Amino acid sequence: MRLIENSEEGIPRFSPEAKMIEPFRSIIDRDKSKGKDLALRQLAFIHFWCVFDSRYDMYDNTLQKEKRIKDDLGIEDKWNFTSDSLVMQGVNKYKDLTVTRSSRLVEKSDKTLKKLEDFFDNLILDGEENKNNSGSMIVKPKEVQDFILSLPDTIKAVQESEKLVRKELEEQSGKKLREDLGMFEQRKIILEKDRPVM
Numbered sequence: 115m116r117l118i119e120n121s122e123e124g125i126p127r128f129s130p131e132a133k134m135i136e137p138f139r140s141i142i143d144r145d146k147s148k149g150k151d152l153a154l155r156q157l158a159f160i161h162f163w164c165v166f167d168s169r170y171d172m173y174d175n176t177l178q179k180e181k182r183i184k185d186d187l188g189i190e191d192k193w194n195f196t197s198d199s200l201v202m203q204g205v206n207k208y209k210d211l212t213v214t215r216s217s218r219l220v221e222k223s224d225k226t227l228k229k230l231e232d233f234f235d236n237l238i239l240d241g242e243e244n245k246n247n248s249g250s251m252i253v254k255p256k257e258v259q260d261f262i263l264s265l266p267d268t269i270k271a272v273q274e275s276e277k278l279v280r281k282e283l284e285e286q287s288g289k290k291l292r293e294d295l296g297m298f299e300q301r302k303i304i305l306e307k308d309r310p311v312m
């Protein structure tokens with residue numbers, strides 16, 4: 115399901131689904147401005163907040179994630195989506211309409227990978243915290259080396275899983291998978307190169 119699509123001229127506009135399904139329709143209707151720019155930005159926010167393979171999902175801290183999405187979409191910093199009941203309904207509805215068993219599995223594997231990343235960020239091989247009661251190392255350098263050697267296969271498996279879920283979601287929505295996907299389809303999102311991920 116898409117909330118926003120690009121016109122033939124490349125201009126973002128509301129998808130037919132967004133115009134028909136509540137609460138997205140109400141988000142659009144409450145924006146009384148001519149171009150409905152705020153509603154477009156809020157629906158884009160919902161999309162980037164919920165989509166399983168969003169670039170913004172790299173942020174562990176939800177406040178960082180929210181701030182980065184708002185910054186990139188040009189939404190006022192003082193706006194808090196959790197206190198906007200209509201947008202929260204939109205977040206819940208969008209998740210409900212786009213979740214599949216396989217997307218849940220990919221999301222859980224992603225959370226596991228984040229925990230593994232945190233583990234390695236905090237790992238001190240030669241520190242006292244890496245020793246058991248008898249003084250032996252809990253995590254041995256060889257285990258770390260083996261993990262590093264397995265990373266390419268792990269990354270490839272995650273990428274393949276995400277690709278399969280994207281295809282499943284496209285098929286579910288009755289749309290043919292195309293290579294010319296617009297900005298709101300994750301493959302073409304380009305963030306500034308000099309901006310740190312975390």
